[in-house]
Amino acid sequence: MTAWTDSAGGRRARAILTSRPFLTLAIVVAVWIAASIASRGFGAYGHLRYLVELGAVIGLVAAGQTFVVIAGGIDLSVAAIVTVSAISLPLLSWQADPTGLASVLAVVALTTAIGVVNGLGVALLRVHPMIMTLAMATFLQGLLIIIAGGSAVTAENPLVHWLGNARPAGIPAGILLWIAVSVLVLTLMHATPFGARIFAMGANPLAASLSGVPIISTTLAVYGISGFTAGLAGVLVLGMNGQGYVGIGDPYLLASIAAVVLGGTSILGGLGTYAGTIPGAILLVTITALITVVNASPGWRSILFGSLILGLLLLSGREQARR
Amino acid sequence: MAPLLAARGVSKAFFGNPVLRDVSIALQPGRVHALLGENGAGKSTLINLLSGALRPDSGTIEVDGRAVARMTPALARQAGIAVVQQELSLTASLSIAENIGIGAYPKRFGLVDYKELAARAKAACKLVGLDEPLSTPVGNLSLGRRQMVEIAKALYRRPRVLILDEPTSSLSATETKILTDLLGRLRGEGVAILYISHRLNEVMALCQHVTVLKDGTCTADRSLEGTDAAGLVRLMVGRDPGDLFPKWQPSGSPGAAISVRGFSAGLMHDVDLDIGTGEVLGIGGLVGQGQEDLLLGLYGAIPARTVSATVNGVSGLPGNVPKANALGLAYVPADRKREGLHLIHPIITNMMLPSLARLPSLKLRSRKAERQKGRDLAAQLSIKGDLQRPAQALSGGNQQKVALAKWMPHDPLVLLLNDPTRGVDVETKREIYLMLRAFAAAGKAVVLLSSDTPELVHLCDRVAVVREGRVVRMIERAALSEEAIVSAAMGAERRKVAA
Numbered sequence: 001m002t003a004w005t006d007s008a009g010g011r012r013a014r015a016i017l018t019s020r021p022f023l024t025l026a027i028v029v030a031v032w033i034a035a036s037i038a039s040r041g042f043g044a045y046g047h048l049r050y051l052v053e054l055g056a057v058i059g060l061v062a063a064g065q066t067f068v069v070i071a072g073g074i075d076l077s078v079a080a081i082v083t084v085s086a087i088s089l090p091l092l093s094w095q096a097d098p099t100g101l102a103s104v105l106a107v108v109a110l111t112t113a114i115g116v117v118n119g120l121g122v123a124l125l126r127v128h129p130m131i132m133t134l135a136m137a138t139f140l141q142g143l144l145i146i147i148a149g150g151s152a153v154t155a156e157n158p159l160v161h162w163l164g165n166a167r168p169a170g171i172p173a174g175i176l177l178w179i180a181v182s183v184l185v186l187t188l189m190h191a192t193p194f195g196a197r198i199f200a201m202g203a204n205p206l207a208a209s210l211s212g213v214p215i216i217s218t219t220l221a222v223y224g225i226s227g228f229t230a231g232l233a234g235v236l237v238l239g240m241n242g243q244g245y246v247g248i249g250d251p252y253l254l255a256s257i258a259a260v261v262l263g264g265t266s267i268l269g270g271l272g273t274y275a276g277t278i279p280g281a282i283l284l285v286t287i288t289a290l291i292t293v294v295n296a297s298p299g300w301r302s303i304l305f306g307s308l309i310l311g312l313l314l315l316s317g318r319e320q321a322r323r
Numbered sequence: 324m325a326p327l328l329a330a331r332g333v334s335k336a337f338f339g340n341p342v343l344r345d346v347s348i349a350l351q352p353g354r355v356h357a358l359l360g361e362n363g364a365g366k367s368t369l370i371n372l373l374s375g376a377l378r379p380d381s382g383t384i385e386v387d388g389r390a391v392a393r394m395t396p397a398l399a400r401q402a403g404i405a406v407v408q409q410e411l412s413l414t415a416s417l418s419i420a421e422n423i424g425i426g427a428y429p430k431r432f433g434l435v436d437y438k439e440l441a442a443r444a445k446a447a448c449k450l451v452g453l454d455e456p457l458s459t460p461v462g463n464l465s466l467g468r469r470q471m472v473e474i475a476k477a478l479y480r481r482p483r484v485l486i487l488d489e490p491t492s493s494l495s496a497t498e499t500k501i502l503t504d505l506l507g508r509l510r511g512e513g514v515a516i517l518y519i520s521h522r523l524n525e526v527m528a529l530c531q532h533v534t535v536l537k538d539g540t541c542t543a544d545r546s547l548e549g550t551d552a553a554g555l556v557r558l559m560v561g562r563d564p565g566d567l568f569p570k571w572q573p574s575g576s577p578g579a580a581i582s583v584r585g586f587s588a589g590l591m592h593d594v595d596l597d598i599g600t601g602e603v604l605g606i607g608g609l610v611g612q613g614q615e616d617l618l619l620g621l622y623g624a625i626p627a628r629t630v631s632a633t634v635n636g637v638s639g640l641p642g643n644v645p646k647a648n649a650l651g652l653a654y655v656p657a658d659r660k661r662e663g664l665h666l667i668h669p670i671i672t673n674m675m676l677p678s679l680a681r682l683p684s685l686k687l688r689s690r691k692a693e694r695q696k697g698r699d700l701a702a703q704l705s706i707k708g709d710l711q712r713p714a715q716a717l718s719g720g721n722q723q724k725v726a727l728a729k730w731m732p733h734d735p736l737v738l739l740l741n742d743p744t745r746g747v748d749v750e751t752k753r754e755i756y757l758m759l760r761a762f763a764a765a766g767k768a769v770v771l772l773s774s775d776t777p778e779l780v781h782l783c784d785r786v787a788v789v790r791e792g793r794v795v796r797m798i799e800r801a802a803l804s805e806e807a808i809v810s811a812a813m814g815a816e817r818r819k820v821a822a
Contacts, residue, residue, distance in 0.1 A: 187687075188685075191687050191688050192684060192685050192686065192687060192688060193678075193679040193680070193681075193682040193683070193684055193685075193686060193688065194684035194685060196672070196675070196676070196679040196688070197679060197680060197684075199665075199668065199672075200665055200668070200672075200676050200679075200680075203665040203666075203667050203668055204661070204664070204665045204666070206661060206662050207656075207661070207662050207663055207664060207665055208665070208676070208680075209624070209644060210622075210624060210644060210654055210656055210662055210663075211644075211676045211677050211680055211729070212644050212645050212647075212648040212677050212680035212681060213645075213676070213680045214643075214645050214680070221684075270665070270667055270668070271667060
């Protein structure tokens with residue numbers, strides 16, 4: 001929040017320099033510099049560009065997650081939604097759709113609807129967000145096994161292929177998509193009344209509701225956005241991978257929550273910004289890349305990844321007690 | 324006789340800001356000692372020093388006339404000092420008995436002796452007139468009853484010194500009476516009592532000695548004999564109080580802002596009520612008779628039914644808060660920390676929230692316009708300092724002003740206020756009173772729910788007294804008096820009406 005609250009010139013500069021988004025960005029740059037010195041190939045433009053491209057998938061999933069967490073909830077169904085998106089896209093293809101745009105829109109509409117159902121459970125049935133979204137994830141996983149039957153699917157969708165492989169002006173299309181979504185998300189979050197309501201709802205739902213914030217519709221919108229961005233991430237990951245399979249979204253649950261928290265958003269809700277989640281996502285892929293560089297076995301990779309996230313959160317992510 | 328507990332020339336500063344300067348106080352056995360002062364005068368800090376929660380920068384704390392080098396909460400407990408805090412310290416999910424005994428459970432073979440606990444808790448409950456079953460979770464009790472549990476918890480420890488920080492702010496008249504009697508009895512048993520309250524009438528009736536703090540220094544330490552309420556206020560604010568309640572004239576013949584027939588919501592049932600434009604309608608009665616449900620039901624925050632209703636010319640109840648806001652209703656809750664404000668958010672964000680709640684979702688905000696509006700509101704209500712600070716940095720009185728200020732840009736037609744002056748200092752109270760009357764004079768309606776009876780008498784055009792979920796009496800201005808309200812609230816005149 002600090003970087004986005006209004007204050008006079010000098011104080012503003014100091015607020016930005018000491019803000020969590022800036023701090024996370026500084027860590028990313030420091031790690032990049034250190035790793036480039038230690039390992040020659042790491043700092044190459046092509047490699048760093050590849051890291052950011054990988055970060056785009058986490059960044060997209062974490063965009064919706066940031067909204068949900070600021071609003072005081074949590075979405076544990078994002079990984080399953082990513083998989084639903086990647087698997088159902090080949091199924092939702094039509095002859096009369098040469099660009100593939102219609103099937104992408106249909107898939108994203110589907111995942112948005114899944115998010116809205118999460119929101120309905122949370123807002124109307126008053127199921128705890130953790131239970132509601134976890135149940136949704138389990139439900140979707142069962143459905144996927146029935147539909148896909150465990151085999152990988154291949155998409156022959158021109159738009160998805162373009163998103164995963166094209167480089168207009170030398171920049172991967174996935175990164176361009178991430179930039180576009182980031183601009184939209186930051187505007188929505190910090191420059192619209194809708195964004196202000198989300199912060200209010202997360203900080204104190206009772207006071208927000210007595211101030212006239214429409215709690216139910218705002219909750220539906222927040223989980224809907226999470227479904228939407230997870231769906232987009234699924235499309236992107238399908239394009240980058242070429243194939244979709246059950247479990248393709250699994251890495252993005254912990255990653256999305258970790259990116260949000262590393263970026264300084266309060267897990268208790270009410271405080272935070274997507275401007276922190278962006279470097280948080282890049283930091284996560286950087287760590288993954290570093291672990292790959294040390295050539296550890298898959299088991300050790302997971303252990304290292306988990307420990308590093310914990311360590312980073314201990315360093316920077318602990319929250320002050322609220323009165 | 325040596326005082327049971329005393330502070331001698333204590334000073335305390337936080338981050339270089341002196342909060343107490345060279346203050347002395349002596350609590351004698353068998354005396355009820357009043358501690359008065361505006362919000363921020365240093366009362367809470369003095370209590371914290373006496374109970375060992377804080378240590379003084381200079382000066383000493385004495386127990387039984389002997390200086391204690393390092394006072395701690397544990398030492399204070401051993402010395403028989405018990406504090407009833409203003410912010411309740413109870414655990415909602417534990418039972419009454421468990422809350423009363425917490426930290427001092429009787430043990431048997433290393434396990435909690437529930438039988439002994441029940442017996443001792445029951446004795447403490449009896450003293451304060453708590454007759455609910457001891458196994459009731461505290462979360463199920465009203466605010467007033469919880470306050471009584473808090474007091475029982477202090478009594479359970481058989482204190483020699485009892486410190487009460489605004490114990491009556493959430494108590495009904497009956498509960499206040501029980502507390503008054505109890506304090507008289509404890510005083511007879513030689514307990515030293517320190518009593519903090521913003522209600523001067525109570526202080527005059529209950530206490531024998533008074534210490535007045537103003538800006539961290541002691542402005543009076545004397546017997547209450549021969550002083551009057553106005554004199555005490557003068558000592559607290561450092562100038563002539565004038566009149567706490569502003570002079571006002573009824574604002575002409577009122578039209579109807581809200582009119583309901585057969586209204587039911589929560590505890591309230593079958594209420595007929597007309598709220599006129601240009602009037603301040605008081606809602607009185609014992610705490611927890613359903614008054615709050617009346618406000619919340621009208622505001623659409625809880626489900627409500629009516630036979631017929633008209634709100635600012637539109638028929639039917641609003642049904643939800645956004646609709647109520649659109650009809651010109653605004654609600655200021657009693658618990659400003661939990662219901663009124665977003666403490667972790669900047670003051671200006673708090674002020675802008677009702678506007679942001681109503682604007683089209685995707686319209687771009689203008690921070691510049693918001694800052695300008697915030698400055699105007701702050702100037703209008705004399706809220707000082709940087710509006711970017713979080714709301715929790717403000718004192719209670721200023722927080723209440725922000726909770727009110729946030730509705731002003733909407734120009735509400737009806738203000739629903741739930742105990743707006745609770746725990747607020749005299750100066751801010753007066754500012755709020757002036758604002759309410761000015762609001763009514765401009766042809767708007769004010770509904771003032773208050774647990775402070777003098778406030779109802781001096782500020783309202785009419786007072787609706789609520790008992791057991793019904794409006795049992797509507798008292799017009801000419802007949803308004805504290806006696807009239809209290810007797811209607813207690814049902815004392817039921818027989819007279821029947822006869």
